[in-house]
Amino acid sequence: MTRPRIVTVFGSGLSQRSNSNYVDARVLGRELASRGFTVCTGGYGGVMEAVSRGAKEAGGKTIGVTADVFAGHANRWIDDEVRKKNWRDRLFELVERGDAYVVCRGGTGTLVEWAVVWEMVNKGLMKSKPLVALGGFWKPFVRQMRAAEAGPHSETRRSRINLIHFAPSPRSAAEYLARKVR
Numbered sequence: 001m002t003r004p005r006i007v008t009v010f011g012s013g014l015s016q017r018s019n020s021n022y023v024d025a026r027v028l029g030r031e032l033a034s035r036g037f038t039v040c041t042g043g044y045g046g047v048m049e050a051v052s053r054g055a056k057e058a059g060g061k062t063i064g065v066t067a068d069v070f071a072g073h074a075n076r077w078i079d080d081e082v083r084k085k086n087w088r089d090r091l092f093e094l095v096e097r098g099d100a101y102v103v104c105r106g107g108t109g110t111l112v113e114w115a116v117v118w119e120m121v122n123k124g125l126m127k128s129k130p131l132v133a134l135g136g137f138w139k140p141f142v143r144q145m146r147a148a149e150a151g152p153h154s155e156t157r158r159s160r161i162n163l164i165h166f167a168p169s170p171r172s173a174a175e176y177l178a179r180k181v182r
Helices: 020-034 047-057 087-097 108-122 139-149 155-161 170-180
Strands: 006-010 038-041 062-067 080-084 100-103 131-134 164-167
Touching: 006 020, 006 047, 006 087, 006 108, 020 038, 020 047, 020 170, 038 047, 038 087, 047 062, 062 087, 080 087, 087 108, 100 108, 100 170, 108 131, 131 170, 139 164, 164 170
Parallel strands: 006 038, 006 100, 038 062, 062 080, 100 131, 131 164
Antiparallel strands: none
16 A cells, blocks of 8 residues: 655644635645645644645545644544644654645744744755745745845755745645645
8 A cells, every 4th residue: 555645734723714814725625635645734723624624525634733732632624633742743743744745824833834844954854845835925934035045055055945836826736746746
């Protein structure tokens, strides 16, 4: 039996069902599942719930990585809850499970999650894996990081700086990942 292809999705736990972030994440979940991906999230509400819900609606599989330090358990759209003791272990479990990553609009927690992936690739601590930013929310931040990292770097360093692919829609994000993750 082949190992499932897993896309870890990072995003705000605060997005409400009527919010466009929630709607886009739900579509993203459907698009990923329809291409055979298993979706992994932090397992709680907001974007995490939406992407898991969308994946389940399309017949896909979901993983939620939760932590004892946070109140509550995984949302009802999670097939497999992986419970960790603390925030750090949860963070690294999310990173380790991913064959690729999508970062949706979010706050500091979302920023930390995908910055860890970016930095681990930058430092050569993990192999490069596709990292997609959904929509334009993170573009100004990435521009600033790219400017800060610019300079007389090796070709390898430049390719790591340009690791992030921007996708304007959930469908384009899923299509990009389907091409990149075999």
